[in-house]
Amino acid sequence: MAVDLLNIARTGVQAAQSQLAVTSNNITNANTEGYHRQVASQSSLDAQSFGGNFYGTGTYVNDVKRIYNDYAVKELRIGQTAVSAAQTRYTKASELDQLYSSAGQATVQGLNDLYASLNSLADSPDDLGLRTNVLSQAEQLASSMSQMHTSLDGQMQQTNDEIVAITERVNAISSEIANINNELMKSTGDNAQLLDAQDNLIKELSEYAQVNVVELDTGAKSVMLGGSVMLVSGEVAMSLSTTLGDPFPGDINILATNDNKGSGDGSRINVDIASLGGTLGALADFRDDVLTPAALELDKMALGISDAFNSLQTQGIDLSGALGQNLFTDINASTMAFGRVGALSDNTGTASLSVNIHDASALTGTEYKLVFTSSASYALTDTNTGETSSLTLNGNTLEGANGFSLDIDSGVLASNDTFMLRPTAGAASGFDVVMSSPAAIASGRPKVTPDEGNSGNTTLTLSSIDDTNAIGFPVTGSELTFSIDLSANTFEVFDVDGVSLGAAASYTPPSISAYGFSFDIDSSATGTERFTFDLSQSAGDNTNLVQMAALSELRLMNGGQDTLTDVYENTKLAIGSETKTAEVGVTAADAVYAQAYDRVQSTSGVNLDEEAANLMRYQQAYSASAKIMTVATEIFDTLYNSLR
Template structure:
């Protein structure tokens, strides 16, 4: 029995030593990220039947298990995805909110300063210094608008760079998980270290996107992103890549393919980044739902300012006695129109389209999808609201949109062709002052007076003052009266005394040119209409300057609902509200994540107090087993000596 006693003691020492090793490993890894507590399972050796009784033969460690709760870990991954998305959304919204609330305030302030300078000019309309100040304020406004657009473009580039960087990291993670899966498939037992490393990578992956995990019997795990993209299948890793957006290059898109990123032919699938969740989904959502609309609304404001001031200029006479010219870039100039139309790469037609702004007041800063289904079927859909309207083809122009028309400049459309339209895109970048001379500010207003007996069905628009030195040019005291017959397309002119200056003359609608100036006429009248013209320039006339200053109070935008400044302020308020909502979202997501983390830690985490108690218990067991070995040795020696 002494020999049996020694063997029992030996198994006890070995088992206690194993327990001490596992406990020590737990203690030393208490602060190791992703470490799962391990437990050594211990069992008795088979008993021996001796002298009519069964005697125990010792103990052994049957297994070292990794304490792991799959449901708790899945909950933690979901919480990690939510908190990463919330934090990203809040961070990006805060950056944009800060931009609109600080540096971006130069835009509305610049517009207010321009209004103020026009009010000053109205006091002394012939003062060249005050006129120069108006141009200076206009240039400052244009500079502020350009800087704001540059900042928004920078945020767009930064967001795309973040998406690309995360994509590259996901590819690295997928390769590492595939390698770990391969090692686990080859191992004969549970390799806790590899499994911990596997879980750490999957947890990191859950920061970037929603993760679905399928565990295999071998310990390997297949991983899906967003519930639709198979990233890792056993030891095979997929790869993600980013490419230029379609149809707008800055809206970068993502593809998934098997093998290396260079081998994407024939087996690539497009991935909806926004649907992935996590940081990636939040970045794409911020870019598409917040940053792009903010950019389009800034462009809407630029178009509104340009259209309002240029239209006001066209209604006045400058210091040189000429009809006012544009102060800012024309709303349909190439600089302002860049990026309004994008054709999908899947289109089979050859058509090239353009967008022409017809009424800046009717614009909303929205994005539209134009789909061609038949020669009479042009469907225009507001992407945000889903509202759909049918356009009418008039020649080569599609009409019926809100504030703009669509020109088919060349080529032909094929059934199913789709175009994305952003009517206000690029406007802030192209917004600039085109007026160079302070004297060109049209502070005076030409006096065109309709006769009291007119029908009211005629609209007259002065289009140019061609030559003020032309004999008979209408000035104060020498006004001209035009009698216009819109049914016969003729006009007759009378001097200030009512004397006819010649027989009736034919004209080609809608333009009439005579006596050094030109104007357009639109009329549904059935009898002659009379207008008195006085186109003299008065240095003290401030009428048009006052009208331009009064633009600050007019609701010119969004269908007559908002002033020019309101467009910016509403965008800023919307971003501020989104930022506050995102902040609340972070708090809620953090609370849910903390609960999930506590649950995982209660199961798999290392409790140092518990491990310290185990350390003492196994140390005592080790000492006791060692004492048994000493006793067994002493018994053997006593027996041996008694037989000598």
């Protein structure tokens, strides 16, 4: 029995030593992120029969288990995805909110300063110093608008850069998981260290996107992103890549390749980034639903300012007596119109389209989708409201949209060709002051008086003052009255005394040029209409300046709902609301994540008090087994000595 005691003692020492090793490893990794507590399972060796009885032969450690709760870990990954998305959403919204609340206010202040300078000039319309100040304030407004556009463009670039960087990191993680899977497939048992590393990588992956994990019998795991993109299949890692947006290059897209990295023969599919969840989904949501609309609203504000001031300028007379010219860049100039139309890459037609804005105040949407299905069907959908309307082709122009039309500049449309439209895009970057002379500010207004007997269905627009020195040019005291026969396309002119200045002359609608000026006619009448013109520049005439200053209170934008300043303030309020909502979302997501984390820790985490108690327990077991060896040795020695 002495030999049996030694064997029993040896197995006890070895088992206690294994238990001490596992416990010590738990203690030393208590603060290791992602470490799962391990437990050594101990069993008895088979008993042996002796003298009609069965005697135990010792113990052994039959397994070292990694304590792992699959359900709790899944909940933790879901919580990680949610909290990463919420934190990203809040961080990005906060940055934009700070921009609109601080630096962006210079844009509103610049517009208010322009209004104030126009009010001052209205008191002394001929003062060149005050006129110079108006131009200076206009230039300051343009500079503020440009700086704001640059800041928003910088945020767009930063957001896209983050998407690219995360995509690269996701690819690196997929390679690492595939390598670990390969090692696990080759190993004969569960390698706790590899499994912990695998779980840590998947948990990190769940920060960037929602993950679905399929466990294999070998311990390897296949991973999908967002429920649709296979990222890792066993030991094979797939690849993601980023590409320029379609149709707008600034909207970075992600492509998934369904083959092993480096093989180059797999198909590539577009990934809906927003559907991935996590940081990637939050970045895409912020870019597409917050940042891009905010930039387009700033563009709309720039268009509104340019359209409103330029329209009033062209209705007034400057110090030289000429018809006023644009103060700001024309709303359809190439620098203001860049990026308004994008054709999808899979269009089969060759048509090239451009957007022409006719009335900035009528613009209500930020982005539209145009689909051509037949020669009589041009469906225009507001992507914000989902409302769809039909456009009408008139020559090469598609008409019927709010505030703008589409020109088919070249090529032909094919069935199902699709275009994305951003009518306001690029306006803030192209917004600038084009007037150079303070004297060119149109302070006064020409007087065009319709006859009381007119139908009321005819309007005249003064298009140019060509020669103020022309014989008969209408000035105060020498006004001219035009009698226009709309059915015969002829006109006759009378002086201030009602005397005809010549026989009726023909004209080509809609324009008439005579006596040093030109005007356009827009009428639905068929009879004769009469208008009296006084185009003199009166000293101190501030009529047009008063109209410009009054723009501060006019609801010109969004179909007559908002002032020019309201466009900015409404965007600022929307961003502030988004930031507050995102802040609440972070609190909620943190609470859910904390619960999931505690659940995992309660199962798989290391409890130092429990491990310290185990350490003492296994130390005593080790000492006791060693004592058995001592006793067995002494018995053997006694027996041996008695037989000598």
